[in-house]
Amino acid sequence: MKLPSWLHLDLKDTLYTMTIIAMPMMLVVLERMLLFPLLTVANLRNILIFELFVFMVLLMVVLRTISGSRSKVRIFAAGFSLIIMGVTAGTLIAEQLNFLRSVFHVDEGELSLMGNMLQNLYLCTSAAVGGGLVTYYTQLPEPEQS
Helix, strand or coil, X not given: CCCCHHHCCCHHHHHHHHHXXXXXXXXXHHHHHHHHHHCCXXXXXXXXXXXXXXXXXXXXXXXXXXXXXXXXXHHHHHHHHHHHHHHHXXXXXXXXXXXXXXXXXXXXXXXXXXXXXXXXXXXXXXXXHHHHHHHHHHHCCCCXXX
């Protein structure tokens, strides 16, 4: 029985896809476990700067893993992963700021400004880069089957 051509996937590409798409969810779970107990008004800026640093490092790691790659599956998975990473990072920021509002009763103005700025940064950066990768994926020629 011969497999259909659309079902043919390389095992390395499949493992890469599963790993790269699960990475943002693992990041959010780890940050919730590690950073929520430390979250106070005093160290809010340090935690937000650390999260921004982790986001930028992950963005560069994902882009580095596909540099020079001609595999359509890897490029699509990286683009999809970046979009998911922006959404999950923006959601994490919103959850942290809502936690601070409810527990510490802090000033709404400063938190709203900081939260909106970081959410927009995460969402726009991830959507632009991830959407560009997905668009590039659609323009690649189909690999030749032998």
